Amino acid sequence: MxxxxxxxxxxTRIDDQVLAVMMPYLQESYGNASSVQHKLGRQANHAIENARKQIANSLNCHTKELFFCSGSTEAINTVLRAFPKAYKTKGNHIISCKTEHKAILSTCAAIHKEGTDIQLLDVDSNGSINLKELENAIREDTILVSLMAANNETGVLHPIAEIAEICTRKDVLFFCDATQWIGKIPLDLQKIPIDILCFSAHKFHGPKGAAAIFIRRKSKPIQIPALIVGGNQESGFRGGTYAVPQIAGMGESLFLSNKKQxxxxxxxxxxxxxxxxxxxxxxxxxxxxxxxxxxxxxxxxxxxxxxxxxxxxxxxxxxxxxxxxxxxxxxxxxxxxxxxxxxxxxxxxxxxxxxxxxxxxxxxxxxxxxxxxxxxxxxxxxxxxxxxx
Structure with a gap:
């Protein structure tokens, strides 16, 4: 051995079936997914939209609520850096936790230097937050609660359904880093009203370089301007040429993960x-x-x-x-x-x-x-x- x-x-190791799905878009159907005027571009574009459908079916959400990017770190920066500017008329207070991934904590530290009021919740000896403390921490000027679904070091699960309920009742948006949860535990976004969520393919036997942000469609649209501007990819939300093989692999890997619990x-x-x-x-x-x-x-x-x-x-x-x-x-x-x-x-x-x-x-x-x-x-x-x- x-x-x-x-x-x-x-x-994680990439799944053989995932690699097989990716290979045509590296060697044969290698067109730019934005070049829909010709056959190879349309084939690449079809791969992107097929992956979006696979992910939407897995999470029970709408395809228009999913936006592709390069990784959870990019997703986290996109969300956290946007909120202080987009919601400055409502407030300047963001709640997170001391055991979050460094991508969250480092981004919080960066926006704190720019003037955002960051409050980090404590955890107990088991790494769990106190839901009453969370509820009490939410203020009139709170613009976002950012809490992970599952801890990457200990595996501790936060009670995301209860957190979502508190945030809904308190009329504050809930951003969930679900990078360690997705692909390991089923998640139904119709049952748990998380507002914004991110995850990355390489955590569930998909390729590195592909991730997604879920942004719930609401009667009052959630305001998150683009972090990376360029072309009109992802409806202008994230500029840059699509990583077609990686995105195709992401859709397939989540589809397989749901079949192999x-x-x-x-x-x-x-x-x-x-x-x-x-x-x-x-x-x-x-x-x-x-x-x-x-x-x-x-x-x-x-x-x-x-x-x-x-x-x-x-x-x-x-x-x-x-x-x-x-x-x-x-x-x-x-x-x-x-x-x-x-x-x-x-x-x-x-x-x-x-x-x-x-x-x-x-x-x-x-x-x-x-x-x-x-x-x-x-x-x-x-x-x-x-x-x-």
Whole structure:
């Protein structure tokens, strides 16, 4: 058995069927989707609109509510940078959370420097927000609530139906970063009245470079001007030549994901086997609803960086891929109340439908051996075992 890939919240392997759908638009039907005057352009345009229909069917929304872009980071910048200007007559207050993805937090920090009032909600030890605190935080001048559906590091699920209900009742718009949710858990946008939502294809076995923004059609249209202007692509909402192969692949990958639902079987088996074989580990947020594929585990007195170095055939991470080179502890785990040391001793394992029980068994055995080896050589571990820590 070769390389084991357990970093699927960072990115996923493209599905064979998705790649097959993409290939014609790289080699044969390679026209510009805006060049509808000729056959190749019309073929490319048909691929774009077919993907839009596939996604709309998956999410139970209208095709005119979907706009393609390059990734969730672009989508987040498009939305958050637009609101302070578009809604300045209503207010200047945006609510988010301390455990959001860095794409949200960094964009919030940028618009805060420009004068926007940003309020970040706390979370409890399980990474959950307090809905009453959210409701109390909404003010007359609140223009947006921006909360993720599922946390990329811990897998913790926010109660998006309840959040949407609060925002509707308080007459404030709800923007949801659903990058980790879409493709893993079904979402019906007719049942959950999220106003704005974004997601990215490469998180559910699609290609990198394709994402979408959902903007609900309302009697009073939501005002989000274009971040990238150019041609009249996406009805003028997002300029630039269409990435036809990626968008075609995105539609197919979401269609397939809805047919091949995630289960928590692998994750639960992995956690049970680890607890049987390795002492003094903690599973973060085990007590609350999590993504069915995500497990964030602390190995007491074993630094995650050292553990990864000694496991070259295992692809895992110490947190979000966007900050994996950072020397700082996870901002998500810190917000949950962990010390720097405990955060540094935590690793994320995120599985996909391509992983197997055999891989899990091998991973547990390797982790057991390496953790034991590191601890036996650690004076800190010996002091802990002797009750001196």
């Amino acid at each position: 070769g390389l084991m890939y357990f970093d699927n919240n960072a990115t 995630y289960t928590s079987e692998l994750r639960d088996y992995f956690e049970e086997e680890l607890q049987k074989n390795i002492p003094d580990i903690s599973i973060h947020a085990k007590a609350v609803n999590r993504l069915p594929n995500t497990s964030n585990i602390q190995f007491l007195h074993v630094r995650g960086a050292e553990l990864m170095t000694k496991l070259p055939d295992m692809c895992i991470s110490s947190g979000s891929a966007c900050v994996s080179g950072s020397r700082d502890p996870s901002h998500v785990l810190k917000a949950m109340g962990l010390s720097d040391e405990d955060a540094f001793c935590s690793l994320r394992f995120s599985f996909s439908r391509h992983n197997t029980i055999l891989e899990i068994d091998r991973a547990v055995e390797l982790l057991k051996n390496v953790v034991t080896q590191i601890r036996e050589q650690s004076p800190i571990w010996q002091m802990y075992k002797e009750g001196l820590l």
